[in-house]
Amino acid sequence: MFVRSSILFMLLGAAALASAQETPYFITYTHHMEEPGSLEVALNPVAGVPKGGARHFTASSLEFEYGVNCWWTSELYLDAQKTGRDSALFTGYRFENRFRMLMKEHAVNPVLYVEYEDITGADRILKEVVGFDTFEDLLEPPDEARHEKKREVEAKLILSTNRKGWNVAGNLIAEKNLNGSPIEFGYAAAVSRPLVLAASPDPCSLCPENFSLGVELYGGLGEWRQVKLAGTSHYMAPAVAWSLPNGVTFKFSPSFGVNSNSNRALVRFGVSYEIPQLFR
Amino acid sequence: MKSHSFSGKGVLLLALCMAGCAITPPSQPAPREASSEIRAGGKLFAQHCASCHGVNATGGTRAPSLHTPAVEAMPDKALVQFLTDGNLPKGMPSWSRLTEERRWQLVFYLKSLKAI
Numbered sequence: 240m241f242v243r244s245s246i247l248f249m250l251l252g253a254a255a256l257a258s259a260q261e262t263p264y265f266i267t268y269t270h271h272m273e274e275p276g277s278l279e280v281a282l283n284p285v286a287g288v289p290k291g292g293a294r295h296f297t298a299s300s301l302e303f304e305y306g307v308n309c310w311w312t313s314e315l316y317l318d319a320q321k322t323g324r325d326s327a328l329f330t331g332y333r334f335e336n337r338f339r340m341l342m343k344e345h346a347v348n349p350v351l352y353v354e355y356e357d358i359t360g361a362d363r364i365l366k367e368v369v370g371f372d373t374f375e376d377l378l379e380p381p382d383e384a385r386h387e388k389k390r391e392v393e394a395k396l397i398l399s400t401n402r403k404g405w406n407v408a409g410n411l412i413a414e415k416n417l418n419g420s421p422i423e424f425g426y427a428a429a430v431s432r433p434l435v436l437a438a439s440p441d442p443c444s445l446c447p448e449n450f451s452l453g454v455e456l457y458g459g460l461g462e463w464r465q466v467k468l469a470g471t472s473h474y475m476a477p478a479v480a481w482s483l484p485n486g487v488t489f490k491f492s493p494s495f496g497v498n499s500n501s502n503r504a505l506v507r508f509g510v511s512y513e514i515p516q517l518f519r
Numbered sequence: 520m521k522s523h524s525f526s527g528k529g530v531l532l533l534a535l536c537m538a539g540c541a542i543t544p545p546s547q548p549a550p551r552e553a554s555s556e557i558r559a560g561g562k563l564f565a566q567h568c569a570s571c572h573g574v575n576a577t578g579g580t581r582a583p584s585l586h587t588p589a590v591e592a593m594p595d596k597a598l599v600q601f602l603t604d605g606n607l608p609k610g611m612p613s614w615s616r617l618t619e620e621r622r623w624q625l626v627f628y629l630k631s632l633k634a635i
C-alpha cells in the first residue's frame with residue numbers, strides 16, 4: 240500500500256510538471272542563475288529509507304524559480320510529505336534568493352544565498368543537513384512533529400567553477416532557528432560533467448550530450464561553538480540529469496548515508512520545465 | 520618441405536593479416552566540418568538564445584539582432600569570452616553553463632550570420 244501510494248505520488252508529480260538545469264544536483268547550488276524573466280517549475284519527490292524503526296516516507300517539494308535579472312534568482316518551495324499509512328501533510332514553504340556577487344566569470348564564482356523557511360517538524364524534504372541532524376529526528380510520528388514550528392533563516396556561500404566541461408561546486412550553510420536555537424552549520428559539495436562536451440548537429444533526445452553525471456556529498460557541521468563532523472549525518476549521492484531540448488529535465492539521485500547517524504537512503508527524483516520569458 | 524614452408528608462411532601471413540585486422544583501431548571519425556559545427560550551433564541557439572534574440576537571430580523586444588557588423592567583426596575568441604561572461608548588468612546572461620565546446624559552436628553559428 241505504501242509503495243503503491245508512493246509511486247502514485249511521484250508519478251503524479253512527474254506527469255504534472257517539469258527544469259532545464261544542466262547539473263544533476265539536488266542539494267548543491269552552483270553559480271548558474273535562472274535566465275532573466277524565465278520561470279522554472281520543478282517537482283522533486285524524495286523517498287526515504289530511514290532506520291531505527293522510523294517509517295518509510297515520501298516527500299515532495301514543488302519549486303518555482305524565477306530569474307529576476309541576470310544576477311538575482313528568486314525561488315519558492317512548497318513542501319509536503321506522506322509517511323506510511325498516515326494522511327499526506329503540507330509541511331510548509333521556503334523562500335530563497337540567490338545573488339551572484341561578481342559580474343563576470345572567474346576561476347571561482349561566489350553566490351550569496353538567503354532563505355526564510357516556515358516549516359513544521361514533519362518536513363521530510365531533507366534539502367540539506369545542518370547541525371546535529373540524525374536519523375533519530377525522523378522517529379517522531381508526523382502527526383506529532385507537525386505541531387513543532389520551525390521558522391528559520393538560512394544563508395549559504397556558494398562557490399562554483401566550470402573547467403574543461405566539469406562543474407565543481409561547494410556550499411557552506413549556516414541556519415538559525417528564530418526561536419533562539421544556536422546557529423547550525425552544514426556543507427554540500429558536488430562535481431559533474433556532461434557525457435559529451437560538444438553538441439551534435441541534429442536534434443536528439445536520447446543522445447549522450449543531453450546526459451550529465453555527477454556526485455554530491457553533503458552533511459552537517461555541528462553548531463555554534465561545536466563545529467565538527469561527528470555526531471551528525473553525512474550522505475553521498477551519485478546523480479544523473481537528462482535534459483530534453485524542449486526545456487524538460489529529469490533527474491535522479493539516490494543518497495546513501497555514510498555514517499551511523501545517517502538514514503539508510505534518500506532516493507530523489509526530479510522533473511522540471513522551464514518557461515522562457517514569462518513575465519517580460 | 521618446401522610446400523610445408525610455403526604453407527607455414529601462408530598461415531603466418533593469414534594470421535598476421537587477421538591480427539592486423541583485429542587490432543586496427545576503428546577509423547577515426549572524419550574531422551567535423553564547419554557546416555556541422557554551424558548546424559550544432561544553430562541547434563544550441565534555438566534552445567538557449569532564440570527566446571530573446573528571435574528564431575532567426577533578427578532580434579526582438581528583449582534583445583538585439585545579431586545580424587550586425589559588430590558581431591561579424593568581433594574576433595571569435597572575444598565572442599566566446601562574451602558568451603562566457605555575459606553582460607549581467609545589461610540583461611545578457613552568462614552562458615558558462617554550456618561547455619566551452621558548445622560556446623564555440625554557438626560562435627560558429629553567429630559568425631555564419633550575415634550582417635543586414
